[in-house]
Amino acid sequence: SVSKRIVVLPGDGIGPEVCSEAVRVLKAVGDRFSHEFHFDYQLMGACAIDAVGTPLPDVTLEACRRADAVLLGAIGDPKYDNDPTAKVRPEQGLLGLRKSLGLYANIRPITAYDQLLEHSPLKAERIQGTDILIFRELTGGIYFGEKGRSEDRASAYDHCTYHRDEILRIAHLAFKAAETRRHKLTLVDKANVLETSRLWRETVQSIAPEYPSVALDYLFVDNAAMQIILNPRQFDVMLTENMFGDIISDEASVIAGSLGLLPSASIGDDSALFEPIHGSYPQAKGKGIANPIATILSAAMLLDHFNLPEEADCVRDAVQHALDEGVVTPELNPAVVHTTEQVGSFIAYAV
Amino acid sequence: SVSKRIVVLPGDGIGPEVCSEAVRVLKAVGDRFSHEFHFDYQLMGACAIDAVGTPLPDVTLEACRRADAVLLGAIGDPKYDNDPTAKVRPEQGLLGLRKSLGLYANIRPITAYDQLLEHSPLKAERIQGTDILIFRELTGGIYFGEKGRSEDRASAYDHCTYHRDEILRIAHLAFKAAETRRHKLTLVDKANVLETSRLWRETVQSIAPEYPSVALDYLFVDNAAMQIILNPRQFDVMLTENMFGDIISDEASVIAGSLGLLPSASIGDDSALFEPIHGSYPQAKGKGIANPIATILSAAMLLDHFNLPEEADCVRDAVQHALDEGVVTPELNPAVVHTTEQVGSFIAYAV
Numbered sequence: 011s012v013s014k015r016i017v018v019l020p021g022d023g024i025g026p027e028v029c030s031e032a033v034r035v036l037k038a039v040g041d042r043f044s045h046e047f048h049f050d051y052q053l054m055g056a057c058a059i060d061a062v063g064t065p066l067p068d069v070t071l072e073a074c075r076r077a078d079a080v081l082l083g084a085i086g087d088p089k090y091d092n093d094p095t096a097k098v099r100p101e102q103g104l105l106g107l108r109k110s111l112g113l114y115a116n117i118r119p120i121t122a123y124d125q126l127l128e129h130s131p132l133k134a135e136r137i138q139g140t141d142i143l144i145f146r147e148l149t150g151g152i153y154f155g156e157k158g159r160s161e162d163r164a165s166a167y168d169h170c171t172y173h174r175d176e177i178l179r180i181a182h183l184a185f186k187a188a189e190t191r192r193h194k195l196t197l198v199d200k201a202n203v204l205e206t207s208r209l210w211r212e213t214v215q216s217i218a219p220e221y222p223s224v225a226l227d228y229l230f231v232d233n234a235a236m237q238i239i240l241n242p243r244q245f246d247v248m249l250t251e252n253m254f255g256d257i258i259s260d261e262a263s264v265i266a267g268s269l270g271l272l273p274s275a276s277i278g279d280d281s282a283l284f285e286p287i288h289g290s291y292p293q294a295k296g297k298g299i300a301n302p303i304a305t306i307l308s309a310a311m312l313l314d315h316f317n318l319p320e321e322a323d324c325v326r327d328a329v330q331h332a333l334d335e336g337v338v339t340p341e342l343n344p345a346v347v348h349t350t351e352q353v354g355s356f357i358a359y360a361v
Numbered sequence: 362s363v364s365k366r367i368v369v370l371p372g373d374g375i376g377p378e379v380c381s382e383a384v385r386v387l388k389a390v391g392d393r394f395s396h397e398f399h400f401d402y403q404l405m406g407a408c409a410i411d412a413v414g415t416p417l418p419d420v421t422l423e424a425c426r427r428a429d430a431v432l433l434g435a436i437g438d439p440k441y442d443n444d445p446t447a448k449v450r451p452e453q454g455l456l457g458l459r460k461s462l463g464l465y466a467n468i469r470p471i472t473a474y475d476q477l478l479e480h481s482p483l484k485a486e487r488i489q490g491t492d493i494l495i496f497r498e499l500t501g502g503i504y505f506g507e508k509g510r511s512e513d514r515a516s517a518y519d520h521c522t523y524h525r526d527e528i529l530r531i532a533h534l535a536f537k538a539a540e541t542r543r544h545k546l547t548l549v550d551k552a553n554v555l556e557t558s559r560l561w562r563e564t565v566q567s568i569a570p571e572y573p574s575v576a577l578d579y580l581f582v583d584n585a586a587m588q589i590i591l592n593p594r595q596f597d598v599m600l601t602e603n604m605f606g607d608i609i610s611d612e613a614s615v616i617a618g619s620l621g622l623l624p625s626a627s628i629g630d631d632s633a634l635f636e637p638i639h640g641s642y643p644q645a646k647g648k649g650i651a652n653p654i655a656t657i658l659s660a661a662m663l664l665d666h667f668n669l670p671e672e673a674d675c676v677r678d679a680v681q682h683a684l685d686e687g688v689v690t691p692e693l694n695p696a697v698v699h700t701t702e703q704v705g706s707f708i709a710y711a712v
């Protein structure tokens with residue numbers, strides 16, 4: 011039996027609702043397996059700007075540093091999106107947190123659930139059995155490069171840089187994951203045009219001999235964006251830089267039939283954060299229609315990270331049970347209405 | 362009756378085969394409507410590297426400058442792709458040509474053909490009726506920015522810059538296109554993170570009042586990559602920067618069911634180039650299985666550019682006729698084998 015401190019960052023929009031359900035499930039796991047989970051709630055995102063004027067308050071960052079893991083709901087508010095002149099943005103909180111905690115590897119499993127094949131915009135026979143693990147570099151590249159304007163503000167720039175070491179550490183993680191899976195790793199880049207992509211390609215190539223059981227191949231990002239839809243089963247582990255990963259992994263989410271099902275883990279050497287891949291979905295806030303499963307499955311990844319695989323599987327089985335029984339939010343089953351809380355309670359009860 | 366000079370750049374892989382068929386169709390149009398089209402063949406891409414050591418020879422560039430339009434097959438050869446140290450690449454020819462001719466707007470129509478709905482990986486009811494026009498900025502951004510390595514070669518950089526004027530000229534084209542269509546323009550960017558995206562957003566916003574009949578909205582690129590698959594019919598005209606456009610437009614091609622159907626036009630103030638969106642597909646070279654329709658439809662866009670809309674429609678009708686009759690290459694109809702040349706001849710005969 012373990013004792014762990016978990017910082018919870020509910021964030022904005024539907025974030026608090028989905029976090030509540032994941033916490034409910036973690037509490038059920040704690041009860042059943044006699045673990046002690048301490049939950050420490052902190053502000054991050056637009057809610058933090060509103061409360062204290064900054065998207066990532068120092069006290070939040072400090073709490074995250076000391077925690078055994080962080081569970082995040084979602085951040086973002088449309089009032090910042092269409093204002094290109096806003097100085098403070100919720101996203102800065104998330105980007106700052108990733109950078110400060112050194113969360114360099116964002117890991118997203120993409121699974122086609124048999125029960126939900128009909129919900130995907132893709133034909134069932136194309137996606138059935140899809141099981142992809144995407145490794146997205148999360149603290150480098152153009153999202154973190156120098157950016158700014160010329161003096162007359164008529165031109166803007168964003169600089170993309172990568173160092174070999176930033177590539178190596180996530181590439182090793184991706185190769186290791188491929189060793190435990192179907193032994194295939196696909197690097198997504200634009201090496202026919204970008205110098206950073208050529209560095210990615212040569213760096214990943216250089217360590218491939220250390221993983222002789224893994225077949226490495228390469229795809230240009232434009233082609234990858236097609237192949238993921240045309241034939242998703244061809245992929246096992248995918249590895250890519252920050253921005254390509256942002257695009258490709260959100261795109262791949264359509265395979266699952268709902269964004270509301272997809273979890274992620276963001277891993278560093280000393281910290282780990284778990285969050286659904288969906289956003290704050292402000293239109294749904296407070297309506298009880300937000301799907302808590304992505305956050306609950308993120309909590310399962312958190313349990314894996316705590317080295318509690320039995321507990322993690324128990325959560326995943328409970329989610330499967332909810333899908334089997336059709337205890338899901340309206341976007342997946344408009345016929346029988348289950349609220350966010352009902353879905354969370356059902357899953358918590360089933361663990 | 363008109364007289365026009367067309368430079369043909371067959372390029373690499375299947376490029377020469379598909380170009381032959383487009384030229385065949387243009388000749389048929391010339392005969393039927395009594396126009397004179399002069400075809401001037403030039404080298405570009407890997408074939409130019411092999412022949413004269415450079416992907417874009419001066420004589421090619423000069424011929425393109427003097428021409429009324431350029432028709433391109435495809436460029437690229439895998440022998441350059443996995444060699445991050447290659448100094449000369451086929452892609453430099455294409456990028457150089459776009460830059461030298463000032464082809465700043467790449468225009469790609471994405472249409473779901475009723476006859477081919479079953480070939481799309483997407484469910485028919487999601488895509489039926491899709492009709493999107495994508496405007497991709499083609500001579501700016503990170504593909505053309507400064508790029509290089511640190512002295513020890515352990516870090517690499519690519520700089521993305523945009524000037525307001527580069528955004529304005531393509532934005533006006535996109536707004537004007539929306540005025541003649543369904544009056545909706547969607548700007549795709551990452552304004553919550555990138556400064557260049559914020560410049561795009563504020564620039565496009567600033568001219569929106571000049572087009573009061575057009576509804577402008579915005580999507581983050583990660584969300585756009587999902588929405589294009591989830592609900593493609595929501596889009597009319599899409600506008601985006603170079604790299605996002607590369608990814609999004611290739612992704613959107615899955616809607617049509619085959620890359621082999623999709624044409625593009627690249628427009629500048631003094632020049633225009635027309636090319637299929639597919640690549641050089643070296644595995645298919647010389648087998649007679651390459652689909653010539655994308656290049657033939659690119660030739661139709663070339664006729665539009667020459668202000669010959671009746672002729673252009675005549676080519677499009679002939680293509681429809683080939684689709685109706687199932688006179689298509691094996692990827693679309695494996696049952697009855699039609700070669701590249703048979704499809705081209707059928708369409709040329711039908712104009």
Ligand SMILES: CC(C)[C@H](C(=O)O)[C@@H](O)C(=O)O
Nearest residue numbers: 086101104105256553554583
């Ligand atoms: C909110 C935003 C900064 C973030 C990103 O682009 O990294 C989000 O889209 C994500 O993928 O986690």
Ligand SMILES: CC(C)[C@H](C(=O)O)[C@@H](O)C(=O)O
Nearest residue numbers: 202203232437452455456607
């Ligand atoms: C070949 C390559 C440089 C090119 C690009 O990325 O622009 C191609 O992918 C395209 O989309 O026309």
